[in-house]
Amino acid sequence: MVSEYDSLRRIIPALAISAIGALFYNILPLYVGAAQDGLGLSTSEVGLLPAAFFAGYNLATLGAFFWIRRWNWRAATAIWLPVAVLGLLGSITMPGRWGLFLSTAISGGGFAVLYGIGTTILADTSNPARWYGVKIAVEAMPGAALLFILPSTLVAQYGFAGVVYALAGVSLLLAFFLPTLPVSGDIEHVNADHSVRPRMPSKGMHRFAIWLALFGTLLFFSAASGLWAFIERIGSVQAFDAVAIGMLLSLTLVFATLGSLTTAWLGKRMGNIKPFIVSATLMVVASGLLYGTPSFNLYAVGAGLLTFGIGMGLPFAIAEVADLDADGRYIILSVPAIGSGAMIGPAAAGALAADGTFTAVLAVGAVTILCAILSMVGGRKLAP
Numbered sequence: 001m002v003s004e005y006d007s008l009r010r011i012i013p014a015l016a017i018s019a020i021g022a023l024f025y026n027i028l029p030l031y032v033g034a035a036q037d038g039l040g041l042s043t044s045e046v047g048l049l050p051a052a053f054f055a056g057y058n059l060a061t062l063g064a065f066f067w068i069r070r071w072n073w074r075a076a077t078a079i080w081l082p083v084a085v086l087g088l089l090g091s092i093t094m095p096g097r098w099g100l101f102l103s104t105a106i107s108g109g110g111f112a113v114l115y116g117i118g119t120t121i122l123a124d125t126s127n128p129a130r131w132y133g134v135k136i137a138v139e140a141m142p143g144a145a146l147l148f149i150l151p152s153t154l155v156a157q158y159g160f161a162g163v164v165y166a167l168a169g170v171s172l173l174l175a176f177f178l179p180t181l182p183v184s185g186d187i188e189h190v191n192a193d194h195s196v197r198p199r200m201p202s203k204g205m206h207r208f209a210i211w212l213a214l215f216g217t218l219l220f221f222s223a224a225s226g227l228w229a230f231i232e233r234i235g236s237v238q239a240f241d242a243v244a245i246g247m248l249l250s251l252t253l254v255f256a257t258l259g260s261l262t263t264a265w266l267g268k269r270m271g272n273i274k275p276f277i278v279s280a281t282l283m284v285v286a287s288g289l290l291y292g293t294p295s296f297n298l299y300a301v302g303a304g305l306l307t308f309g310i311g312m313g314l315p316f317a318i319a320e321v322a323d324l325d326a327d328g329r330y331i332i333l334s335v336p337a338i339g340s341g342a343m344i345g346p347a348a349a350g351a352l353a354a355d356g357t358f359t360a361v362l363a364v365g366a367v368t369i370l371c372a373i374l375s376m377v378g379g380r381k382l383a384p
Contacts (some may be wrong), residue, residue, distance in 0.1 A: 005124040008328045009180040011131065014121035015138045016177035021115025024053060025342060029232035029249055030150060031163050032346070036159035039100070045235070047350015049162025050229055052101040054343030056108030061336040064116050068332040072183050073117050081175060084110025085168045092161045106252055116335040119318070121182060123331040129272060129319035133263030136315050140253045140260065142170050148250035151243060186330065210324045212379030216335045219315040219372035220280065221341030223365040225289065226349035231303055234358050240296050248300055252307040259311030272320040273380050279313030280369050287366040291359060322375060324383055
């Protein structure tokens with residue numbers, strides 16, 4: 001017997017609304033590159049642009065612990081989707097640096113609410129790891145298409161504004177999959193056998209285990225975001241062809257999709273921690289391949305391993321939080337954990353690369369990934 005929370009009428013809009021919420025992140029290298037080239041921003045300034053987006057993202061989701069199970073999700077989407085799109089358009093119409101950063105932050109807040117709703121819906125399914133894997137895979141598809149198409153079309157014609165037009169347009173197109181979005185979520189826990197049992201409060205060391213898993217998620221995504229945001233710039237510094245880099249970045253999102261589909265295929269069979277360690281290790285290897293002055297072939301392999309690791313590791317990190325979250329209230333905090341990582345990573349990477357080189361970015365990223373492993377393992381050891 002299939003639980004109502006595993007119904008495709010709930011899952012399809014959850015995947016679509018998550019894809020809208022993740023779209024900015026998935027084309028982040030192109031966004032950063034177009035912003036730097038078109039707006040004349042320095043490396044440190046352009047690192048602050050995604051930080052502004054995710055500052056708004058985090059402000060919108062830090063309170064989600066209190067509102068996510070109380071708001072009408074359809075009504076929230078009807079309000080926050082237009083806010084997100086108008087914020088994007090404001091980034092090319094509002095004058096000055098402050099207008100750019102403010103409108104980007106407003107857009108981040110709108111997209112965050114949408115992403116949080118999708119994440120919570122899938123947390124209510126009987127196999128969150130599997131559906132989070134599918135989610136990350138589905139999220140990567142629009143981004144891969146845009147990374148392939150935009151460099152020779154809208155970006156070539158409109159520059160940074162072309163990226164913004166594409167983000168807004170694809171967000172509205174994906175909204176056509178939202179008519180069956182549920183009004184509210186589950187307040188009970190769905191077991192793997194599709195039976196339902198009441199959620200029990202998370203207390204003591206169990207609650208600390210959740211916080212360690214959340215911190216591990218934040219560290220993982222900080223490193224991932226810092227590396228991903230500047231992966232295009234790393235290739236540009238090596239004087240690789242811009243069109244070749246664009247095609248490669250599109251292909252890397254295919255690797256991210258494969259990583260996420262690997263998560264979906266594994267499901268609960270190996271738990272969350274072992275596959276997470278494998279994916280994080282692949283990212284460390286990728287950092288080594290990108291270090292120094294790699295050839296284009298090594299750059300391509302490193303970029304592919306990086307995105308595969310991100311695509312595989314992130315669903316398992318979120319699933320670990322969901323597994324430890326006995327009362328169903330803490331899973332939403334994975335959204336600001338991801339958002340905080342996405343804010344800290346690019347800003348820190350931009351500062352580390354202020355001299356125009358990326359060796360420090362890669363080294364710090366690798367160390368941060370290793371710390372994420374330790375945090376996730378520590379949380380699992382404290383779990384009852």
